[in-house]
Amino acid sequence: MELRVERDALADAVVWTARSLPARPPMQVLLGLLLEAGEGGLSVSGFDYEVSSQITVDVTTAESGRVLVPGRLLADIVRSLPAQPVDLRLEGTRVVLTCGAARFTLPTLPVEDYPALPAMPTTAGSLESDVFGAAVAQVALAAGKDDTLPVLTGVRIEIEGEQLTLAATDRYRLAVRTLPWRPEHADLSATALVPARTLADTAKALTSGPEVLLALSTGGAGEGMIGFEGGGRRTTSRLLEGEFPKYRSLLPNESSAIAEVSTAPLVEAAKRVALVAARNAPVRLSFSADGVVLEAGGQDDAQASERLECGWEGEPMSIAFNPQYLLDGLGAVDSDTTTLSFTGPTRPAVLTGKRHQPGDVADYRYLLMPVRLSG
Amino acid sequence: MSRGRVVPAGPPKGPAGDDTGCHVLHVDMDAFYASVELLRRPELRGKPMIVGGDGSRGVVLSATYEARRFGVASAMPMSRARRLCPEAVVIPPTFGAYSEASAGVMEIFRSVTPLVEPLSLDEAFLDVRGATRRFGGPRLIGEWIRATVEDEQGITCSVGVASSKFVAKLGSAHCKPDGLLVVPADGVVAFLHPLPVAALWGVGDKTEEVLRKLGLHTVGDLAATPVQTLQRALGPAVGSHLSALAWGRDDRVVTPTEPDKSIGAEETFPVDIDDPRVVRRELLRLSERTAARVRASHQVGRTVSIKIRFADFTTITRSKTLPESTDVGRVVYATAIGLYDALGLERARLRLVGVRVEGLAPAEGQARQLLLGERDTGWREAEQAIDRATRRFGAGAVRPAALVDPDDPLRGPRGGTPSPYRPDKRSRSGYSS
Numbered sequence: 001m002e003l004r005v006e007r008d009a010l011a012d013a014v015v016w017t018a019r020s021l022p023a024r025p026p027m028q029v030l031l032g033l034l035l036e037a038g039e040g041g042l043s044v045s046g047f048d049y050e051v052s053s054q055i056t057v058d059v060t061t062a063e064s065g066r067v068l069v070p071g072r073l074l075a076d077i078v079r080s081l082p083a084q085p086v087d088l089r090l091e092g093t094r095v096v097l098t099c100g101a102a103r104f105t106l107p108t109l110p111v112e113d114y115p116a117l118p119a120m121p122t123t124a125g126s127l128e129s130d131v132f133g134a135a136v137a138q139v140a141l142a143a144g145k146d147d148t149l150p151v152l153t154g155v156r157i158e159i160e161g162e163q164l165t166l167a168a169t170d171r172y173r174l175a176v177r178t179l180p181w182r183p184e185h186a187d188l189s190a191t192a193l194v195p196a197r198t199l200a201d202t203a204k205a206l207t208s209g210p211e212v213l214l215a216l217s218t219g220g221a222g223e224g225m226i227g228f229e230g231g232g233r234r235t236t237s238r239l240l241e242g243e244f245p246k247y248r249s250l251l252p253n254e255s256s257a258i259a260e261v262s263t264a265p266l267v268e269a270a271k272r273v274a275l276v277a278a279r280n281a282p283v284r285l286s287f288s289a290d291g292v293v294l295e296a297g298g299q300d301d302a303q304a305s306e307r308l309e310c311g312w313e314g315e316p317m318s319i320a321f322n323p324q325y326l327l328d329g330l331g332a333v334d335s336d337t338t339t340l341s342f343t344g345p346t347r348p349a350v351l352t353g354k355r356h357q358p359g360d361v362a363d364y365r366y367l368l369m370p371v372r373l374s375g
Numbered sequence: 376m377s378r379g380r381v382v383p384a385g386p387p388k389g390p391a392g393d394d395t396g397c398h399v400l401h402v403d404m405d406a407f408y409a410s411v412e413l414l415r416r417p418e419l420r421g422k423p424m425i426v427g428g429d430g431s432r433g434v435v436l437s438a439t440y441e442a443r444r445f446g447v448a449s450a451m452p453m454s455r456a457r458r459l460c461p462e463a464v465v466i467p468p469t470f471g472a473y474s475e476a477s478a479g480v481m482e483i484f485r486s487v488t489p490l491v492e493p494l495s496l497d498e499a500f501l502d503v504r505g506a507t508r509r510f511g512g513p514r515l516i517g518e519w520i521r522a523t524v525e526d527e528q529g530i531t532c533s534v535g536v537a538s539s540k541f542v543a544k545l546g547s548a549h550c551k552p553d554g555l556l557v558v559p560a561d562g563v564v565a566f567l568h569p570l571p572v573a574a575l576w577g578v579g580d581k582t583e584e585v586l587r588k589l590g591l592h593t594v595g596d597l598a599a600t601p602v603q604t605l606q607r608a609l610g611p612a613v614g615s616h617l618s619a620l621a622w623g624r625d626d627r628v629v630t631p632t633e634p635d636k637s638i639g640a641e642e643t644f645p646v647d648i649d650d651p652r653v654v655r656r657e658l659l660r661l662s663e664r665t666a667a668r669v670r671a672s673h674q675v676g677r678t679v680s681i682k683i684r685f686a687d688f689t690t691i692t693r694s695k696t697l698p699e700s701t702d703v704g705r706v707v708y709a710t711a712i713g714l715y716d717a718l719g720l721e722r723a724r725l726r727l728v729g730v731r732v733e734g735l736a737p738a739e740g741q742a743r744q745l746l747l748g749e750r751d752t753g754w755r756e757a758e759q760a761i762d763r764a765t766r767r768f769g770a771g772a773v774r775p776a777a778l779v780d781p782d783d784p785l786r787g788p789r790g791g792t793p794s795p796y797r798p799d800k801r802s803r804s805g806y807s808s
Contacts, residue, residue, distance in 0.1 A: 146698070148713055171746045250747050280699055282742045322744055348747060369745045 001065025001090040003037045007099060009057040010086050011078045013044040016055060016205055016233070018075035020198075022048040032068035032109040033075075035088070035095075037061050045117055046071060051198050052117045055233045068109040069095050077104055118236045120227045121217035124159060124190065125183035129203075129212045129230050135166055135177045136203035138332045138364055143196030144170035151242035154193040157226075159216075161186055167247055168196055173325050174247055174348075174367040175332065181214075190216055192226050193240040202237075206230040250367060252350060255341035257314025259287050260354070263338045267330050269294050269306045274323035276302040282320035282371035287312050287342075296323070319345045320371040329366035346372055394514045394536055396560040399629060400501040401535040401543035402484065402520060405552035407497035408437035410530040411476045412466050423463035427453050436468055440552055471643065473497075476528055482671070483523050487516060492629045498547075500540055502629035517555045538563065539625035541576045548574075563623035568595030575620050577613065585609060597621040638672065639680075640664045641729025647686045649722040658711045660778055661730040666704035669732050670762055675700035675741055676732035679710040683718065684727035693718065699744055700736060705754045707732060 017033055025031055025048065034045040037059065045054040067090050077097065078086070084100040090108075097104040136155070144152030158165040164181045167174065206212045209231020217225040224239035274283050277296040286293045292310045297303035319342065330338055335353030339362075342349050348369050352362035404410065408426040413419055423442035427435045433453035445460035453465065477496040484491045487510065490502035503516045510516045517534035524532050531553040535546025538560040545567070550556035558566045571593055573583050585608055591597050597605070598621035606614030619625070640661045648654060658681070669676055680694035693714040701707065711730050761773045 169747060171748075172744055174747055245748070280742070280744075282744075320742065346745060367747060369747050369749075371742045371744050373742050 001035070001037050001067055001088070002062040003042060003059045003089075004062075004085050004087050005042055005057060005059040007078075007081050007083055007086050010042075011081070013042075013055045013057050014071075014075050014078045017044045017046040017053045018071045019201070020046050020048060020051050020053050021071045027113070027115075029068060029109050029113045029115075031071055032114065033071040034066070034068050034111070034114055036066045037088075038064045047115065047117055049115075050195075050238050052236045053202075053233070054117065054235075057232065065090055066111055067095055068111040068114050069106050070109065073106065077106075118225055120229065120234060120236065121215040121225050123184055124188060124214045124216045125164075125181050126211050126213045127164070127179070127181035129207045129209055131179060132212045133203045133207045134334070135164075135179050136199055138334065138366075139166040139168045139175045139177050140196045140200040141168075141328050141332060142170060142173045142175035142366070143168035146170075150240055151193065151244055153196055154240040154244070155196045155199050156244045156247075157192045157194060157214075159183065159188055159190045161188060167244070169245060169247060169367075171245075172322070172369050173329065174250060175329075175365070176247065176251070176367075177364045179363060192216055192224060193242070193244055194226055194237060195240060198235070198237045202228050202235045205235075206233060208233070250348065251365065252341070252343050252348065255343055255350070257287070257312070257317055257342045259292065259313075259340040259342075260311035261292065261308065261338055261340065263330055263333065263336055265308055266292075266310075266338065267327060269308055270323055270326055270330070273304045273306055274327075276304045277323055280322070282373070283323040283326065284318060284320045284373075286316070286318040287314075288316035314342070317342060317345060319349065320373055321349075321368060322371055325368055329368050332366055333364060345370060393559040393561075394512045394557045396538050397513045397536045397543075397557055398502055398504040398507075399537055399540050399543045400503055400513060400517055400520070401537075401540070401547045402480075402499055402501065402517075402524075402532050403535075403544075403547045403551070404480065404497035404524075404530060404532045406437050406439055406443075407476075407530070408468060408473055409439045409442075411472050412469070413439070414529050415472070416466070419464055423447070423460050425453070425456055425460070425463045425465045426468050427456075427465065429453060429465045429467060433465075438463070471641075476530065479528050480524055480532075483520060483527065487520065490629050490631050492631055500543065500629045514555070514557050517557075521553075521555060539623065540627050540629065541620060541625045542566070542623060544576065545570070545574060564598075567621065567623055568593060568598060570594045572597055575617060577616060577620070582609060582613070582617075594621050636735060637731050637733040638665055638668045638674075638676070638735065639682075639729055639731030640668070641682060641727055641731075643684075643727045644725065647724040647726050649724045651720070651722070654715065654720075654725060654728060655712060656777055657728050658715060658730060659708050659775060661728065662708035662711050663704040663774065663778075665730050665732055666702055666707045666758065667762060667765070669702045669735070670738075670759070672735075673738050674735045675702045675738045677701075677734035677736070678732070679707050679714070680731045680733060681711050681714045682727070682729035682731065683715075683720070683725060686724035686726050688726065690727075691718075694733070696734070700734070700741060701732075702738060703755045704758055 014033060022030055030048055036043045041056050042059040043054055043056045045052065081099040081102065086097060086099045089096045093108050095106045095108055097106065140155055143155055147153065152170055155166055155168045162180055162183060163178055165176065165178045167176045206228055212228055212230040215227035215229065225236055226239055227234060227236045270283055273294045273296045277283055278301065281296065284295045287310065289312055291308055293305055293307045295305040329351040333351050333353045337354035339352045339354060340349050348367045351366040351368060352364065409424055412424065412426055421441065423445065424439045425435055425442050425447060426437040427433050435447060435449055435451045435453060435456045437449060438447045442460050442463045447456045447460050447463065473496055481491065481493060481499065484499055484501055488501055488503050488506045491499050493499040503513050506516060507513065510519055513536045517536050521532055521534055524530065533547045533551045533553060534555045535543040535549070536556065537543040537546050537558040542558050542563055546556040546558045572578050572586050572591060575594060589608060591600060597617060602615055602618040605618050608614065609617065642657055642661060677700045678694050678696045680692050682690065682692045684690040695710050695714055697710065707730065764772045
């Protein structure tokens with residue numbers, strides 16, 4: 001194998017694929033990145049039996065070939081190379097990398113022992129990469145981080161014809177986003193539970209291209225697999241098993257009170273007031289026709305309060321939230337004005353963007369369970 | 376443990392003294408370890424019995440009054456105790472039982488007043504000023520404590536009631552065993568002066584020797600000696616301290632110890648266990664008990680830890696910090712089981728398991744993050760209902776089905792005889808209610 005590649009393209013490819021390399025792999029070869037040079041360019045692949053990532057970059061190839069090199073070491077080297085073309089050449093069992101006056105010789109891993117990457121499942125449909133990236137980011141933040149409840153560490157993807165729905169919950173909040181997309185078949189109906197972190201990383205990386213292809217292996221006795229492709233990158237991930245909570249029944253159909261607040265001032269105020277809230281302590285919001293008062297802190301500790309203008313329909317009400325969860329939701333609604341709908345101080349609040357007309361169903365809903373102040 | 380110091384008969388345990396101003400109680404269990412052992416071995420009641428190590432270097436930890444009559448005393452070498460009282464039965468100590476009984480006794484004290492200063496497992500000072508309205512005077516409080524300790528723990532104690540800590544302590548030593556003595560505030564000097572100097576706190580063998588050489592034998596002798604003389608003989612600090620004590624002056628206040636940093640329970644199996652089902656059931660029982668104690672202390676804890684001791688005494692602990700504090704047995708159990716399962720012990724032989732809740736904070740004012748789809752009444756409320764049933768009907772009145780002995784549903788596996796090693800075929804670990 002012998003080839004020449006642009007430094008930035010190589011760095012992007014190696015650093016991205018090396019991210020998914022396992023720390024303690026079941027097999028030594030999984031510490032390697034697979035470099036394959038051929039007519040289509042150089043493809044770089046990493047795999048940990050859960051997730052595979054592959055990216056193809058343009059090169060000037062003198063000789064095709066296939067080699068497995070220690071991934072993290074290669075990533076460290078490539079990251080620090082000067083901005084000059086990089087030459088890679090296989091000499092016996094070693095790879096020689098030269099860039100300007102710098103020269104590295106790397107040992108290789110037995111490429112014949114490297115497992116075959118999972119095949120890309122059948123394409124299910126496509127959508128704009130930036131739209132997908134933004135939607136995933138809105139939802140993935142509500143996924144659980146506790147591995148003792150694996151089902152909640154995933155984002156549920158539901159495909160119903162031309163509508164794609166993403167949902168995630170850690171039981172404290174639930175984020176649901178619906179968006180249009182282009183299915184391969186108009187009557188396509190499918191669901192998948194994808195590890196939230198993998199999905200978020202992938203959706204972000206795929207914004208480098210204009211479009212994202214989603215591929216799903218459904219049915220059958222084998223393990224479920226999802227694939228994403230776009231901008232020369234492709235990722236496959238094993239799906240999570242288990243039943244995602246029946247979240248639709250949690251979405252309230254009606255509300256007894258509605259607040260409309262300018263998002264940015266509320267975010268600023270919540271951050272300020274939360275400074276005095278001890279760990280896990282809530283921020284209290286008191287709504288009335290006069291606006292909303294944010295408060296935090298205890299009788300013996302530091303206290304803070306701040307009043308904001310806000311639109312309010314309903315009886316005066318106080319409710320308390322974990323400040324970080326509230327800020328997550330306010331950041332995710334992605335709107336100048338946030339609508340907060342309530343049914344009671346111990347019932348979930350629904351955060352949505354500005355309502356254009358009463359009765360509109362928002363395409364993004366962030367349900368947030370309040371904190372009960374117990375005596 | 377009662378100190379070895381002997382207080383000779385002074386004023387009789389006599390007529391009800393005036394308890395006005397006597398807000399300090401010193402409560403001392405009578406022959407604590409021995410009394411607890413007697414509960415488990417009633418056949419030894421009325422016989423001389425000694426608790427302590429029986430080896431060549433064994434020491435007497437406690438003895439029944441029948442043994443003490445032969446001169447057996449705490450901290451005495453066992454070989455000497457054996458010579459003094461050859462017919463005494465010697466029992467090795469079971470410390471778990473003592474600390475359990477102690478916790479129960481201290482809980483009784485804390486139900487009277489938060490101002491409880493434990494000195495050891497078996498004695499404590501109480502400041503009862505805030506409780507007199509509820510219970511009546513200090514004497515009545517002392518009587519109530521004595522009755523309650525005997526009723527709930529099956530052991531007796533002696534109570535000294537006085538206006539200061541050290542007089543209260545002398546009072547309880549004076550009326551032992553199974554007695555109560557009020558030293559009226561205006562009778563302190565009369566009570567103290569006939570006592571030997573060794574009765575005073577801080578007078579050990581050496582000090583006693585010095586005082587004896589000065590011809591000072593009683594507290595009254597000490598009181599009659601100019602403080603300068605005592606200071607010359609004993610040093611300025613000790614001299615003035617003893618002079619003050621001899622006149623009954625002791626202004627140290629009852630200082631409650633910090634509340635527990637953690638609450639836990641552990642169980643040493645009667646025989647080593649390798650059946651994971653038995654271990655899981657024991658973890659369930661310990662989780663329930665720990666959570667009940669956390670609730671009883673009006674606290675919540677954020678970290679759950681388990682302790683595993685293998686047959687070879689290797690001991691490991693594992694802990695997990697929860698997203699938020701809890702006092703719910705089911706949450707403690709789920710966390711404990713998660714930690715246990717993560718160890719992948721298979722069928723390792725275990726000697727002991729324990730469950731502990733750490734990072735305690737007052738439950739009062741604790742904010743609780745609610746869960747989506749959570750019912751208004753959940754496990755927390757169910758367990759609070761169990762607490763109420765337990766207070767009314769006794770421990771184990773309501774418990775997870777896994778902890779009900781199928782052979783005798785009215786008794787738990789721990790109803791009296793321990794049987795965690797008896798495989799329970801019908802029930803699985805976990806709740807089945």
